[in-house]
Amino acid sequence: MKRLLLLPFLLLLGLVGLYAQQIDTITIHSQMGHDIKNIVILPQGYAEGDTRYPVVYLLHGHGDNHTCWINIKPELPQIASQYGFIVVCPDGKRSWYWDSPLHKDMQFETYISDELIHYIDSHYRTVADRRARAITGLSMGGHGAMWNAIRHRDVFGAAGSTSGGVDIRPFPNNWNMKEQLGEQAAHPENWESHTVINLVPSLNDGDLALIIDCGLDDFFLEVNRNFHQSLIDHHIKHDYIERPGAHNRFYWNNSIDYQLLFFHKFFTQPAAKEEATR
DSSP, X not given: OHHHHHHHHXXXXXXXXXXXXXXXXXXXXXXXXXXXXXXEEOOTTGGGSXXXXXXXXXXXXXXXXXXXXXXXXXXXXXXXXXXXXXXXXXXOTTOTTXXXXXXXXXXXXXXXXXXXXXXXXXXXXXXXXXXXXXXXXXXHHHHHHHHHHHHXXXXXXXXXEESOOOOOTTOTTSTTHHHHHOOTTTOHHHHHHTOGGGGGGXXXXXXXXXXXXXXXXXXXXXXXXXXXXXXXXXXXXXXXXXXXXXXXXXXHHHHHHHHHHHHHHHHHSHHHHHHHTO
């Protein structure tokens, strides 16, 4: 009986050891003056070869941290192995992934699109090219992914948002945004210049491969529909999906599958592979 009970325990230890080899938790000392934790998920076989891999950056929502996505989607190591890419999950605090105009210690746009990118490319075997980088996130992270990708098209080739707060202006008293931008009534220019939907006119069709989704019971549904319409009005091709679901981890556990498949297809299309290997 003891031997029978020991077998599942050893099997579990083996699985834990397998995933421990695939997942790093790294700490980067940012130019902001403080340490930031990040999870890096490596595909199976990374340690044995010299292959270089594309990278997907996954941003969490307000009130969460770098462990968010591995908790929502425990299968991320298997997905990274299936598609052959690295997944990076940074801690974005409650930053909305901007460079705050008010606080020098909350410069998370610079962290995501500069500091973190350079660290990952210099410490891991990545394909260090925009055509091999994608970024997406949920809620606050959906806004952050679009914000960083649109403003740094030289860094990212593809971007997504799931349940994203892609227009912050209807929510002036929510989610610590006024701590980073100031009160909307007192600083309307900050709110106008720091919302993703107002970046759409700067886009040209083909600048980014874009995927956006939102649940039908999500409080961000209207702003996502408006974002979708703005992209249409400016003739920007993109994938847009509405499906049943609310603003919760059950929805994101499902929605991220489609986004990761979208990025896999982007990374493996002939034009992307040719440009990334030049």
